[in-house]
Amino acid sequence: MTTTTPDSGPGTTLGWSLAVVLRRWHELTEASLTDIPHGSRGYHVLTAAVHAEPPTQAALAERLLIDRSVMTYLLDDLEEAGLVRRRVDPGDRRVRRVCATERGREVLAGARDRVDRVEERVLAGVDEPARALFRASALRAATSIQESSPTTDPCLAVREVVGGGDGPAGGRGGGRARRGA
Amino acid sequence: MTTTTPDSGPGTTLGWSLAVVLRRWHELTEASLTDIPHGSRGYHVLTAAVHAEPPTQAALAERLLIDRSVMTYLLDDLEEAGLVRRRVDPGDRRVRRVCATERGREVLAGARDRVDRVEERVLAGVDEPARALFRASALRAATSIQESSPTTDPCLAVREVVGGGDGPAGGRGGGRARRGA
DNA sequence: CAACATCATTTGCTGAACAAACTAGTTTCG
């Protein structure tokens, strides 16, 4: 339904709203994550690295919207700080799997608390019930976007379980996922 | 074993969700705003410039989270494209007020439709009722953030309506060309 | 084995944020 919108059309403000909220999130998060090399980016990587199945760098980059080339030196710094480790996948030695170290888990635990508080603060203007809905909708929208993203090949998405290390059965699926070149 | 915390931590995903959604918004918007110099940035500026009370550059920069120095050449390009005009405030000749031209209004009208469609598409994964709530919450959060921002002086905020005066009395033209180019 | 594809790294380029210096105009105060 198009509400007959005056100048300040509610539709056209979504981008602005998101930008402001995300910006504020980034700003506060960055200030509270001084113990992680690249701030919120490092935090996101670390968060993804604690999974049972360590993600590959490509999967990380795609999931976190970080460029592959940036991911390289980002991991360099995280590794140097002792928070993660790159382990060559025994099944495919081209692949590096990013694992959180014990120290990485500890640091992450503390960071998570701080980030949680930041997020509450960022959404301070939204009443309690709406806040949970906002989170849920944001997550839903983001998930939907990632699944249907043109640059995201479902075969390349982070494989959640795949315990066996049977390797990426569909490693070649879908051809080009804009490989580094 | 590995993860005492399955990343079900609902709090810690807000930043990621917002980043993905905003990223998608930006990506699609950018592709649909080829007729406005700096894409979504130019669009935001243009949107703010159609108000009855033309905002100053500082107010624009603050409202749109764009750096002052970036705002300068952003406006240069918008002005060169004939979409906005800088008019010296007669009451304070240091101040430039950014006004949309007639052509700017036309371009914006078309752009707004496209952006609206983009936003619907970005939120495609969210069911209809939740979508409106999401918009509203995002706007609420953003507004609250802007109001409580340490760098935001309420006296500098763009004045919303303030009744009449559709034009700044100072019609007299141009003054100085900004950049000889 | 040769040709090709994929993952990761490196390098070059562009755009944006940030800070600081600078110009122009305004206000404050001696």
Next chain:
DNA sequence: CGAAACTAGTTTGTTCAGCAAATGATGTTG
């Protein structure tokens, strides 16, 4: 009045992230 302090905008330089292309190491296929 006039110098100092302040503000709005511009310019410049640095840094960082994203994008693209080239390279090396591995894996896969013919």
